Amino acid sequence: MVAVIFTLxxxxxxxxxxxxxxxxxxxxxxxxxxxFHRFAGNQEPAEIDNELRYFVIVPCFxxxxxxxxxxxxLLKFRQFEVVVVDDAxxxxxVERLKQIDHPRLHIIRRYNPNSHxxxxxxxxxxxxxxxxxxxxxxxxxxxxxxxxxxADATLAANALDHLNAYFSSPDSNITQMRVKMYPxxxxxxxxxxxxxxxxxxxxxxxxxxxxxxVGLSGNGQFFRLKPILxxxxxHPWGNALLDDYELTIKLMLKxxxxxxxxxxxxxxxxxxxxxxxxxxxxxxxxxxxxxLKYLPQIIKSKILSRTQKLGIYYFxxxxxxxxxxDIAIIVLTVIAxxxxxxxxxxxxxxxxxxxxTGLVGFSFFWGIVFGGFYxxxxxxxxxxxxxxxxxxxxxxxxxxxxxxLFFSIIMAFWRWGLRENSWIKTQHGKDVSWCVxxxxxxxxx
Amino acid sequence: xxxxxxxxxxxxxxxxxxxxxxxxxxxxxxLLFWLIYRQKINKG
Numbered sequence: 001m002v003a004v005i006f007t008l009x010x011x012x013x014x015x016x017x018x019x020x021x022x023x024x025x026x027x028x029x030x031x032x033x034x035x036f037h038r039f040a041g042n043q044e045p046a047e048i049d050n051e052l053r054y055f056v057i058v059p060c061f062x063x064x065x066x067x068x069x070x071x072x073x074l075l076k077f078r079q080f081e082v083v084v085v086d087d088a089x090x091x092x093x094v095e096r097l098k099q100i101d102h103p104r105l106h107i108i109r110r111y112n113p114n115s116h117x118x119x120x121x122x123x124x125x126x127x128x129x130x131x132x133x134x135x136x137x138x139x140x141x142x143x144x145x146x147x148x149x150x151a152d153a154t155l156a157a158n159a160l161d162h163l164n165a166y167f168s169s170p171d172s173n174i175t176q177m178r179v180k181m182y183p184x185x186x187x188x189x190x191x192x193x194x195x196x197x198x199x200x201x202x203x204x205x206x207x208x209x210x211x212x213x214v215g216l217s218g219n220g221q222f223f224r225l226k227p228i229l230x231x232x233x234x235h236p237w238g239n240a241l242l243d244d245y246e247l248t249i250k251l252m253l254k255x256x257x258x259x260x261x262x263x264x265x266x267x268x269x270x271x272x273x274x275x276x277x278x279x280x281x282x283x284x285x286x287x288x289x290x291x292l293k294y295l296p297q298i299i300k301s302k303i304l305s306r307t308q309k310l311g312i313y314y315f316x317x318x319x320x321x322x323x324x325x326d327i328a329i330i331v332l333t334v335i336a337x338x339x340x341x342x343x344x345x346x347x348x349x350x351x352x353x354x355x356x357t358g359l360v361g362f363s364f365f366w367g368i369v370f371g372g373f374y375x376x377x378x379x380x381x382x383x384x385x386x387x388x389x390x391x392x393x394x395x396x397x398x399x400x401x402x403x404x405l406f407f408s409i410i411m412a413f414w415r416w417g418l419r420e421n422s423w424i425k426t427q428h429g430k431d432v433s434w435c436v437x438x439x440x441x442x443x444x445x
Numbered sequence: 446x447x448x449x450x451x452x453x454x455x456x457x458x459x460x461x462x463x464x465x466x467x468x469x470x471x472x473x474x475x476l477l478f479w480l481i482y483r484q485k486i487n488k489g
Contacts, residue, residue: 011463018471019478026479210486307482332460358461362468 003335006328013325020314021366024207028373032206032262039209040175040259041162049168053139054160054222056147057126058084059119063151064091066269068100073154075102080147080160083108085126088115106133119218120237120246123148127234130225141226142170150219152269154182162264163222173227174251175259177220178202181270183384189277190270191390192401198265199373200398205260213311214258216244220266221258231256242287249294249312255303278408285319285412292316319409326406367395 036042056074060067067084074082083106086094097107108129110122127146134144145167149155159177166172179201181194201217208214221244228236231254232247240246248258271277298304298312347355371394378385386394 007459007463011467014464014467015471018467019475022472022475023478026475031479031483210482355458355461359464362461362464 003332006331009324010328010332013321013328016314016317016321020204024203025369027207027210028203031210036262039206039263040172040261041166042261042263043165043169045165045168047168048164049143051143052079052145052164052167053143054080054145054147054163055130056080056082056149057123057130058082058149058151059087059122059126060084060089060093060097060151061087061116062089062091062093064089064093064096066152067093068096070149070151070153071097071100071102071105074149075100075104077155077160079164080104081106083126083130085110085122087122088112118239118241118243120239120243123237123243124235127236131229131234141229142224144225145222146225146228147222148218148220149266150268153219154267155220156180156264156267159264159266162261166259166261167222167224172224172259173256174216174221174223175261176205176214176216177222177261178205178263178265179217179220180265180267180383182267185270186272188390188393188397189274190272191386191394192397193270193277195370195374195394195398196401197268199377200370202262202377203370203373206262208311209260211307211311212257212305213252213308214248214260215315216248216258218244219268227256240287240290240293241283242291245287245315246291246294249291249298252304252308252312253294253297253301274404278404278411281405281408282411282415285409286416288316288319289412289416319412322405323409323413326409363399364395365399367397367399370398371395 032039037044054077058067058070058074063070071082071084074080081104084097086097086107086109088109088111094107094109097105106129108126110125130144130146134141145163155177163175166175179197181190181197183194185191185194205214232250236247236250237243238246238250251258271280295316298309301309304312371391374394375385375391377383
């Protein structure tokens with residue numbers, strides 16, 4: 001009886017996961033190549049709007065290792081004004097920023113006891129500053145573009161061209177860039193995160209572009225200021241641990257949808273340590289649970305389409321589904337192990353071998369599919385390619401990477417249950433070998 | 446039903462059959478969804 005119940009739970013989770021992934025696969029393989037020019041930034045506008053003004057917000061808390069590099073890289077884009085918000089760092093982040101001394105770099109600071117209240121508050125603080133800057137200048141909000149970039153991030157060289165192409169159309173309001181990890185990986189965990197962001201999430205976002213359910217990621221989001229102020233208000237970001245998805249829901253509830261940029265991307269740091277990886281993911285899962293407070297509004301909404309609602313439900317139900325599916329797998333494995341002789345002793349060895357081989361082979365299906373996409377994507381964008389032996393490892397790694405995320409789900413539910421909402425911050429600068437080079441510094445000066 | 450049919454092959458056999466069935470069912474469902482959605486988008 002126990003086996004039947006858990007098999008049903010697992011079967012349901014499997015159906016939901018496969019249904020979502022296979023739809024994404026169909027859109028990625030068949031629809032996307034035909035509709036390439038409909039994706040954000042891939043259009044060729046008749047005229048580029050040269051009056052656009054970009055403010056890129058970079059939240060900073062103890063980012064001394066990376067913040068200088070990030071600011072310098074962003075300042076290379078001549079239309080960008082960079083607003084770094086220091087959230088009461090106790091390292092040398094501010095000193096390092098002051099060394100840059102550039103007219104397009106704004107350093108604003110939050111001090112204790114008003115600091116460390118979450119990323120949403122930091123971003124809202126920056127938006128207040130930008131509005132205060134623009135109002136006396138009478139600069140129009142519909143020509144003002146706000147971006148959010150993590151302190152460890154760098155934009156691809158073609159980013160501004162794609163942003164200009166997108167925002168030159170007055171109907172384009174919000175876009176999320178594709179995300180990629182920095183190359184020169186130190187271990188396999190970093191490669192797996194790169195595949196996850198660059199190819200797997202990319203596939204899901206393509207599907208969401210069609211269903212108007214693209215989710216903002218914290219890093220690489222850009223929007224036109226006017227519609228956000230008009231529809232959401234001066235402080236659009238909330239205090240959920242997943243501030244980006246919270247904003248996505250708020251936008252969708254106001255008939256604003258996010259577009260997705262496929263052909264330019266933002267680089268960010270991949271984690272090397274499984275422990276830090278689990279902590280980061282537990283924060284994301286907990287942030288997902290925080291977003292449940294919007295469920296009544298989503299259910300009642302007359303603005304959202306049925307497909308949009310389904311997309312949000314899928315996102316919100318994921319932690320629960322993953323948790324139950326993981327428990328089911330553990331229980332079924334224990335039952336199989338403890339009743340091994342009873343269940344399998346009568347089976348001919350060849351049958352057993354066929355069944356086990358089938359199971360293992362099936363588990364590699366998505367690993368092989370995503371490994372293929374990743375190989376194709378690296379080639380297409382002339383990114384450094386992996387060695388053959390790394391590619392052989394990929395299907396196994398992709399298929400089984402999510403096992404370690406079970407711990408992050410447990411941790412997230414535990415913290416959520418205890419109402420522990422403090423920010424488990426991801427440390428930057430420990431995992432990347434990039435640094436500010438003297439040449440870059442001189443070019444900027 | 447599946448569980449009963451394939452119990453003779455143990456839990457591993459049942460799981461494999463459920464995997465294959467779920468794959469077939471979800472593939473058909475997603476193909477239908479995609480075709481309908483595609484038509485809807487083309488109609489504008």
